[in-house]
Amino acid sequence: MTKDVLIITSYFPPEIGAASNRIFQLAKGLQHHDFNVTVLTPLPNYPTGKIFDGYGGKFRHISKEKNIKINRLWIYASNSKNKLLRLIAMLSYSFSLIWFFMWHKIPKTVIVQSPPIIVAFTSMLFLRKKNRNLILNISDLWPIAGLELGALKKNFSYKLLEKIERYNYKKAKLVLGQSEEILTHVTSMFPNKKTFLYRNFPDFELPKIEKLTSNGKLKIVYAGLLGIAQGIHKLCAELDYSHIELHIYGSGAEQLQIETFISQHPQLPIFFHGQVTRTALHGLLMSYDIAIIPLLNRIYGSVPSKIFEYARLGLPMLYFGGGEGEHVINDNNLGWIATSGDYDHLNSVITTIKIESLTIERKQAIQDLAIKHFDFNRQLDALKATI
Known part of the structure; x- marks a missing residue:
């Protein structure tokens, strides 16, 4: 029996990078395992901070790729180092998600990608009905990662992000983590939380290994x-x-x-x-x-x-x-x-x-x-x- 699943992510092809590849592989894999997959993602803009050619001037773009329905929603695209502009970009996508939730039927099973934790929070907050199977897929721990990278400081904003982080974990019925450290962090807050170690394993045709010529370097x-x-x-x-x-x-x-x-x-x-x-x-x-x-x-x-x-x-x-x-x-x-x-x-x-x-x-x-x-x-x- 085919099961409907919605994946909410901030990154998806044609965008490049590990986050985009990871979610695409998950979507494609689930589709091949008898799931009817729909993806919610922003209009492609990463990492340039500009909407890709062919997607500009649109509030929403719908396509079907490899039998996966993809809804690309409006975002105020920016890769600025300015924290306010980055926040506006995240909030703009969050508002687009809320609009989508209001006017569309959402399947029972939803996989939410985090980070960005504000986008994940929007999804967990508006889809928190008790009978919904909310799965939080965590690839990096925020706000801890932001602190270690020097992007965040321990102030009021950081404490607010910690509360958002905790809310996201609390509302998830299942937490997927790409590392043991992530799962340990989640269960330190919620010891009985159901977790699953989901590594970012690739799925592509194996290349043949051949002998290389060397110039001595x-x-x-x-x-x-x-x-x-x-x-x-x-x-x-x-x-x-x-x-x-x-x-x-x-x-x-x-x-x-x-x-x-x-x-x-x-x-x-x-x-x-x-x-x-x-x-x-x-x-x-x-x-x-x-x-x-x-x-x-x-x-x-x-x-x-x-x-x-x-x-x-x-x-x-x-x-x-x-x-x-x-x-x-x-x-x-x-x-x-x-x-x-x-x-x-x-x-x-x-x-x-x-x-x-x-x-x-x-x-x-x-x-x-x-x-x-x-x-x-x-x-x-x-x-x-x-x-």
């Missing part, structure tokens, strides 16, 4: 958002390039700084390749020796989804972000760990990585482990049984 690649949290600009400045090359793919707030740094240091082997599609990126990543996964500061509850994506590609990783991600890398022998924020240690670890050790057999072992332990469909089957 270790080819390190970073691919993803070029935001403040990732600290790629600082990474460019701190790396020792004696025996390495750094290749960068992506876009975001730091892109101009990175491009300026590269132009001002032409002697350094740093190569910026811009933004490419996820499918194209998978093919390109196979030509590099290792991938680096950095975070400027350790973020409680965060486990970058890149870990699971790169594992499926058979790509060894250098993890530089602290937290639970370190345990995932170490426990599964996926690569190397450098102490978060310690660039001297990062450079020291890089010197221990020998190109000749990056054999096809080693990469194949990583891919085989991903197939066995990071399986999207097996995880989805377990989730399906809980909703």
Whole structure:
């Protein structure tokens, strides 16, 4: 029997990034498992802060993609560093959600993505009827993450966000968390809350691992958002390039700084390749020796989804972000760990990585482990049984 489910998210393709990919995979997976899926999302605008071509001047855009009905609602788009403008952007989408809730029939089962917690709060508040199955999907812990990133301070606003956070957890019948730390945090407030560890496992065709040619330098690649949290600009400045090359793919707030740094240091082997599609990126990543996964500061509850994506590609990783991600890398022998924020240690670890050790057999072992332990469909089957 087909079951209706509504997914409410602030990010969805054609937007790029882990959040967009994660929700798209969930929607597609549920649709393939006999769910009738509808998605509520803003008009695409991330990470540029501008409504994408083809969507401008509209209050609502409706489409059907892979049998998923997608309602894209109006938002005041902005990627400004100004906190007030960011708040206005979130509130504008919240108002669009309220309008939608008033005029449309909402299915019994609703999956709400958080953060942004204000958007999640709007959904939990207006859909809180006792007979509704509200599922909160938490990818990052806010407001704690905002505090650790320096985006928030412990003041009245922070205390208000903590109350909103607590309300969201209280009203959820089931909490999905992408890390053990997230679930521990939720159950510390609500010990009897039903939770489910929902990792951001990818689901794409396995590539064939082939032997790489080498110019004698270790080819390190970073691919993803070029935001403040990732600290790629600082990474460019701190790396020792004696025996390495750094290749960068992506876009975001730091892109101009990175491009300026590269132009001002032409002697350094740093190569910026811009933004490419996820499918194209998978093919390109196979030509590099290792991938680096950095975070400027350790973020409680965060486990970058890149870990699971790169594992499926058979790509060894250098993890530089602290937290639970370190345990995932170490426990599964996926690569190397450098102490978060310690660039001297990062450079020291890089010197221990020998190109000749990056054999096809080693990469194949990583891919085989991903197939066995990071399986999207097996995880989805377990989730399906809980909703």
